Amino acid sequence: MKSQELFKRLEQSITENDEKAAMDSILDILNEGVEPAEILSKIVSISTAMGDKFENGEIFLPELMMMADTLKAASDTLMAEMSKRNKTIEGKMGKVVIATVTGDIHDIGKNITAFLLSASGFEVYDMGRDVPTLDIIKKANEVKADIIALSALMTTSMPYQKDVLDDLKELSEREKFKVMVGGAPTSQEWADEIGADGWAETAPKGVKVAMMLMKRRVD
Numbered sequence: 001m002k003s004q005e006l007f008k009r010l011e012q013s014i015t016e017n018d019e020k021a022a023m024d025s026i027l028d029i030l031n032e033g034v035e036p037a038e039i040l041s042k043i044v045s046i047s048t049a050m051g052d053k054f055e056n057g058e059i060f061l062p063e064l065m066m067m068a069d070t071l072k073a074a075s076d077t078l079m080a081e082m083s084k085r086n087k088t089i090e091g092k093m094g095k096v097v098i099a100t101v102t103g104d105i106h107d108i109g110k111n112i113t114a115f116l117l118s119a120s121g122f123e124v125y126d127m128g129r130d131v132p133t134l135d136i137i138k139k140a141n142e143v144k145a146d147i148i149a150l151s152a153l154m155t156t157s158m159p160y161q162k163d164v165l166d167d168l169k170e171l172s173e174r175e176k177f178k179v180m181v182g183g184a185p186t187s188q189e190w191a192d193e194i195g196a197d198g199w200a201e202t203a204p205k206g207v208k209v210a211m212m213l214m215k216r217r218v219d
Contacts, residue, residue, distance in 0.1 A: 051204020
């Protein structure tokens with residue numbers, strides 16, 4: 001079977017939320033001799049298209065979450081198979097530590113963002129919700145993260161996003177990480193005020209912002 005047909009099968013399996021078919025497609029494509037970077041690029045494009053459909057109202061939150069799960073399964077299969085073959089994936093996007101900040105137990109938006117980042121080629125460390133500021137910084141140092149992504153779904157927890165940035169400066173570690181913020185009560189103005197490197201109002205846009213930040217980091 002030609003790789004083009006296999007790529008179509010991969011896209012269809014993700015659209016239909018068929019995890020097993022998606023994982024099988026990844027293995028079949030690899031066995032055709034296709035470079036991992038090309039497969040990863042396809043997964044990123046599917047993820048981006050899925051995000052666009054969500055933003056345009058063509059699909060809804062439950063569908064987005066199911067497709068995100070399937071995308072992640074496909075990505076994980078690709079990573080695991082390349083690890084077994086002792087190869088690295090050229091073009092891997094970077095490392096992201098993501099968390100909902102102190103005092104906030106809302107995590108749906110953060111979870112979707114983590115799924116989409118992972119499906120788009122990022123190595124994601126999801127710390128969960130109500131995470132203390134210094135724990136976030138410690139994890140970012142531990143894994144040598146490129147990006148720290150902070151979610152806040154309440155106005156009362158927004159100041160803890162600022163605390164992360166302030167503590168990074170206090171520790172003389174601000175330049176080590178790109179920091180992006182998001183969540184319903186946040187805005188570009190808020191991100192500018194606290195000195196964040198990026199802001200996104202939705203999970204799909206969060207992926208685009210992360211990609212932009214990685215480009216800046218490389219440049």
